[in-house]
Amino acid sequence: MSASQFTRDAHRALRNPQLRQALYASRGGFIAKRAAAAARLPEFEALRDNARDIKAHTLAHLDLYLESYEEKVIESGGIVHYARTADEANDIVVSICRRRGAKLVVKGKTMIGEEIGVNAALEANGVVPVETDLGEYCIQVRGEMPSHIIAPAVHLTPKQIAADFRRAHRDLPPTRDLSEGGALLAEARAVLRKKFLSADVGITGANFLVAETGTSIVVTNEGNGDLAATLPEVHVVLASIEKLVPTLEDAGTLLRVLSRSATGQDITVYTTFTTGPRRRGDPDGPEEYHVVLLDNGRAGLFGGEFAEVLRCIRCGACMNHCPVYQTIGGHAYGSVYSGPVGAALTPALVGIENTVDLPNASSFCGACESVCPVRIPLPKLLRHWRERARRIAPARQRFALAVWGFFAKRPAIYRLASRAAVWALARVGREAGHLRALPFAINWTASRDFPAPRSTTFQAQFKQMRRS
Amino acid sequence: MNESAKPRVGLLVTCLVDLFRPSIGWAAMKLLEDAGCTVEVPPQTCCGQPAYNSGDRILAKDIARRAIETFASYDYVVAPSGSCAAMLAKHYPGLFAGDPVSAAKAKAFAGKVYELAQFLTDVMKVEKVKARLARRATYHDACSGLRELGIAKAPRKLLNGVEGLELVEMAECERCCGFGGTFAVKYAEISTAIADEKIADVKASGAVLLLAGDLGCLMHIAGRLSRRGESVEVRHFAEVLAGMTEEPAICVSRPKRSPGSSA
Incomplete structure (x- = not known):
């Protein structure tokens, strides 16, 4: 049996000291800052309940809110496009660019853009996309996928980024000092500022779409969302259908839990609201305003056992607190959505038969659920995926469970069999107190000793004591 | 009664x-x-x-x-x-x-x-157990107990009543040890890498005894410690509270009966 792609990538990650170092360096800060932000706000837990309820309510009435949202976007002079699949969404974006004769597109951060692979679609049609979120820019330079929802380059060390910048920015003096994070930021800023000013189209994501006003909201810490939305002549918002919220006030509630859960900030540096194109008298803004609303398998989740994953507001807290993610990083998940929420969402987008490892590679520690701002029961969802994946699990695993089940359902036989097994193990391991190799548990004993049991089980000892 | x-x-x-x-x-x-x-x-x-x-x-x-x-x-x-x-x-x-x-x-x-x-x-209102063990110990919050049942104070309260036991907190005591049931064998390398981080925190705390309330986690951490040749002892907290620590710690050999011993 060959190891799966996931296992191979995870093992490679475990042996990558730079990755382990980068993850370790970021983790403590994420965890401590979120905890401090939550502690500063007495109503934080109540806000999480509100946030959960707002998202659950919206999803239950999504048809109505989508209709109202579209109406408002049209009223404000914008255009709403519906895309059932990634290909449809890409076609819409490409055709807008083509109609405008666009050569250069600047992108604010958009996970939907990553999900549908819009950069590749643009490039294939002769349009150059440039990422303007610093982390996204770093991974674009490297030709990588994001490894984290809000910190796409969290797997990289500053040293790696400096080397990449030297490779990418050949027109700059090779002797320049890039040893400080500030220097990297300044260099990216200078490069990107020129792109902003010459871009034909700006693409942003959306954290929230407000049904009552037709507004799209995007949060950033670098202001790239503002610039991508206002400088080019065309603004395209790429968003999935579950980003809807009923009112601005609801968006306010969600914003309060989003940044605290994500980075531990009370609020992000920039929160950008855009509603339609430039109006008469506006000093700036685009001539055209488009919203591409993507389904890509989400509607199929409504009313089913995975519907709750659609509440996700993409804060990344589940990744920051996940022991598995923090050990192997995001790329091993093989999807733009990694970590616990990625493991719950990706099978819905690309099929469980292609992603069997994702729901299984979890220790079910529950840290993700305990920090999720919209209280998605992630372990429960992963368990449901395991139920779906069981039919395609390796025969050996299914057989082992069936044998175990046979005994677990029959206490009398179980007692005899377990006594015999324990007796045998005890004889082998008595001297050392542990066993260094067990033929039927090599996966355990390859890296861990196995404690040698006593000569008999507790239940046997108990029975004997009762008799005497 | x-x-x-x-x-x-x-x-x-x-x-x-x-x-x-x-x-x-x-x-x-x-x-x-x-x-x-x-x-x-x-x-x-x-x-x-x-x-x-x-x-x-x-x-x-x-x-x-x-x-x-x-x-x-x-x-x-x-x-x-x-x-x-x-x-x-x-x-x-x-x-x-x-x-x-x-x-x-x-x-x-x-x-x-x-x-x-x-x-x-909570139910029997036990304030203090009668037990003694001179050790510096640290308690690992096993995940299910902590997050599904909210168990954090009870074991610490009881352990603090054990005479001679010095309970110190390790960093990230609420972080998973990497056991996770079948996860520990299906994804053994990831599971072990997570255990190594836990072990680093245990050692940094200065404790010589690691306590927790779930045998699965304990076998996993003790098994890794034993393989690495570390000397930290691992036990279920119940053994300490009951004063029943004559049993060797998990994965540790039983003392051989020497001819002259009275045991």
Whole structure:
């Protein structure tokens, strides 16, 4: 049996000291800052309940809110496009660019853009996309996928980024000092500022779409969302259908839990609201305003056992607190959505038969659920995926469970069999107190000793004591 | 207290304790009896977690139905494991969704299930146990007990009452050790890498004894420590609270009987 792609990538990650170092360096800060932000706000837990309820309510009435949202976007002079699949969404974006004769597109951060692979679609049609979120820019330079929802380059060390910048920015003096994070930021800023000013189209994501006003909201810490939305002549918002919220006030509630859960900030540096194109008298803004609303398998989740994953507001807290993610990083998940929420969402987008490892590679520690701002029961969802994946699990695993089940359902036989097994193990391991190799548990004993049991089980000892 | 007024506790030994570490079962029994309970151990197998977490709900339901019957006659069901107690208390009712009669039964059953430390402090109002152990120890918050049952204070409170025991907190004591049931064998390398981080925190705390309330986690961490040749001892907290530490720590050899010894 060959190891799966996931296992191979995870093992490679475990042996990558730079990755382990980068993850370790970021983790403590994420965890401590979120905890401090939550502690500063007495109503934080109540806000999480509100946030959960707002998202659950919206999803239950999504048809109505989508209709109202579209109406408002049209009223404000914008255009709403519906895309059932990634290909449809890409076609819409490409055709807008083509109609405008666009050569250069600047992108604010958009996970939907990553999900549908819009950069590749643009490039294939002769349009150059440039990422303007610093982390996204770093991974674009490297030709990588994001490894984290809000910190796409969290797997990289500053040293790696400096080397990449030297490779990418050949027109700059090779002797320049890039040893400080500030220097990297300044260099990216200078490069990107020129792109902003010459871009034909700006693409942003959306954290929230407000049904009552037709507004799209995007949060950033670098202001790239503002610039991508206002400088080019065309603004395209790429968003999935579950980003809807009923009112601005609801968006306010969600914003309060989003940044605290994500980075531990009370609020992000920039929160950008855009509603339609430039109006008469506006000093700036685009001539055209488009919203591409993507389904890509989400509607199929409504009313089913995975519907709750659609509440996700993409804060990344589940990744920051996940022991598995923090050990192997995001790329091993093989999807733009990694970590616990990625493991719950990706099978819905690309099929469980292609992603069997994702729901299984979890220790079910529950840290993700305990920090999720919209209280998605992630372990429960992963368990449901395991139920779906069981039919395609390796025969050996299914057989082992069936044998175990046979005994677990029959206490009398179980007692005899377990006594015999324990007796045998005890004889082998008595001297050392542990066993260094067990033929039927090599996966355990390859890296861990196995404690040698006593000569008999507790239940046997108990029975004997009762008799005497 | 006369016999009839004593609460009758059915001890869910847990399959791991039954098979690999009976001393924890005896320690739990002693603690419960000292607290004023009548303890019984009906014939039992497993709580069903391996099936439940492997996605086999039908098998898990079958096992759950049996467990509910097995323990039906007791006032309380107590387990020396947060993970097994949480399975009974938090997951059994959901298994019977769509079957109102069984679901109601499972829900009523769930209400009398407790993890050991929680039962001792919250139900039996134990303030202090009589035990002594001169060691610097640290407590690892095993995940299910902590996040599903909210167990954090109870074991620490009881451990702080052990004479000679110095309880120190390690960094990230609430972080998973990487065991995770079948995860530990299906993804052994990831599981082990997570254990190594836990071990680093344990060692940095200066503790020479690691305590927790779930044998699965303990076997995983002790197994890794043993393989690495580390000297930190690993035990279930019940053994310490019951003063039953003559059993060698997990994965450690039993002292050989030398000809001159009186043991």
